[in-house]
Amino acid sequence: MLAEPADLVPLLTDARLVLLDVRWRLDAPDGLPTYRQGHLPGAVYVPLDTELAGPPSAAAGRHPLPDPAELQAAARRWGVRSDSVVVAYDDLGGMSAARAWWLLRDGGVADVRVLDGGLAAWRRAGLPLEQGDVVPEAGDVVLRPGRLPVIDADAAAGFAGALLDARAGERYRGEAEPIDPRAGHIPGALSVPTAGNLDADGRFLPPAALRQRFTDLGVDPEGPVAAYCGSGVTAAHEVLALAVAGIDAALYPGSWSQWSHDAARPAATGSTP
Numbered sequence: 466m467l468a469e470p471a472d473l474v475p476l477l478t479d480a481r482l483v484l485l486d487v488r489w490r491l492d493a494p495d496g497l498p499t500y501r502q503g504h505l506p507g508a509v510y511v512p513l514d515t516e517l518a519g520p521p522s523a524a525a526g527r528h529p530l531p532d533p534a535e536l537q538a539a540a541r542r543w544g545v546r547s548d549s550v551v552v553a554y555d556d557l558g559g560m561s562a563a564r565a566w567w568l569l570r571d572g573g574v575a576d577v578r579v580l581d582g583g584l585a586a587w588r589r590a591g592l593p594l595e596q597g598d599v600v601p602e603a604g605d606v607v608l609r610p611g612r613l614p615v616i617d618a619d620a621a622a623g624f625a626g627a628l629l630d631a632r633a634g635e636r637y638r639g640e641a642e643p644i645d646p647r648a649g650h651i652p653g654a655l656s657v658p659t660a661g662n663l664d665a666d667g668r669f670l671p672p673a674a675l676r677q678r679f680t681d682l683g684v685d686p687e688g689p690v691a692a693y694c695g696s697g698v699t700a701a702h703e704v705l706a707l708a709v710a711g712i713d714a715a716l717y718p719g720s721w722s723q724w725s726h727d728a729a730r731p732a733a734t735g736s737t738p
Contacts, residue, residue: 466566466708467669468552468578470590476550477506483544483601484508485553487517488584489561489698491644496555503594505554505587509543509601513698517564526723527644527696528564530610536568537608544601545574554580554587558667560659560699567701567716572608579705582668589666613704614715616691618724621651621717626689629657629714631703632721636695639734645695647725649732655683656736657692659699662706675710686712693717693724 476482486508488496500510511517516539518528531539545551551569553562559579569577580586587594621628630650635641637656642648650656661678664670670678676686684690690712692703697718707714724730 466578466705467581469581470587470592473505473552473580474592479550481546481548481550482507483549483551483604485511485543485551485562485565487511487513487553487555487562487565488557489513489555490557499556501597503596504599505584506593506595507599507601508554509599511539511543511553511565513561513564517568523726524723526719528698528718528722530697530718531568533572533608533610536572536610537606540569540572540606540608541604543604545569545604545606547606549574549576549604549606551577552580553577554583556584558660558663559583559669559705560702563702563705564698566705567613568610569608571613572610573612574606574608582666585667614713616715616717618717618719618727618730621691621693621724622730624653624689624691626691627684628654629684629690629692629703630654631657631659631692631694631700633658633660638736639732645722645725647732649734650721651693651724652731652733653738654693654733655738657682657684657703659694659702659706662702669706669709672709672711675706676712679707679710679712684712686710690714691717693720696720696722
């Protein structure tokens with residue numbers, strides 16, 4: 466699930482390695498300019514908004530899951546083959562790279578990892594970067610989505626387990642809402658911000674520490690667990706952190722951006738579920 470910079474060095478000359486640069490953030494969604502200034506050798510830039518998500522809408526949310534055929538075409542553009550070792554990274558603690566991890570794992574790619582610590586960890590290790598665009602030889606991967614569990618809004622409304630809200634605490638509490646039409650959270654959801662899954666260097670906490678964090682916040686490791694966020698992107702990071710901790714979890718792709726557009730769906734505020 467996770468890769469260290471040292472794990473990648475011997476793979477840089479391995480034709481099976483596919484590196485995906487998934488730089489994206491809410492305040493700077495286009496990561497292509499910074500990618501061109503310096504990226505891991507051989508890494509392909511992946512635009513999250515257009516290749517890791519379908520068209521946004523009030524009904525589906527800001528980042529609905531992409532059309533399977535379009536995702537497969539994109540993965541082939543990235544050079545992904547049936548035997549590829551895929552490593553995704555970003556410059557935000559894996560918050561956007563985890564979306565690529567989730568989609569490819571859901572599609573059946575066996576070996577997909579996120580670079581722990583991302584670009585910063587690579588730089589701290591003193592490893593080289595290259596500039597410009599990378600256009601790999603086209604891949605031939607066949608994706609068959611549906612391998613990982615998902616829930617929809619109706620399932621989230623009556624979720625019989627721990628429903629985790631991965632957004633920042635102030636958004637969960639309804640104190641701030643920078644982009645979606647209503648503030649607050651899904652009634653019954655627990656506040657588990659993704660930032661707490663990382664240490665000061667942007668690396669994932671050790672598995673035991675993650676597991677303790679989740680249990681302390683109300684997660685039963687043996688019970689049903691699902692995660693949502695603003696638009697289903699950082700929720701994939703929550704699902705990855707749960708997986709590192711040995712806990713299986715479903716993803717609510719529509720997340721708050723879908724839920725908050727539906728006036729019939731209630732919104733809770735405050736620090737309690």
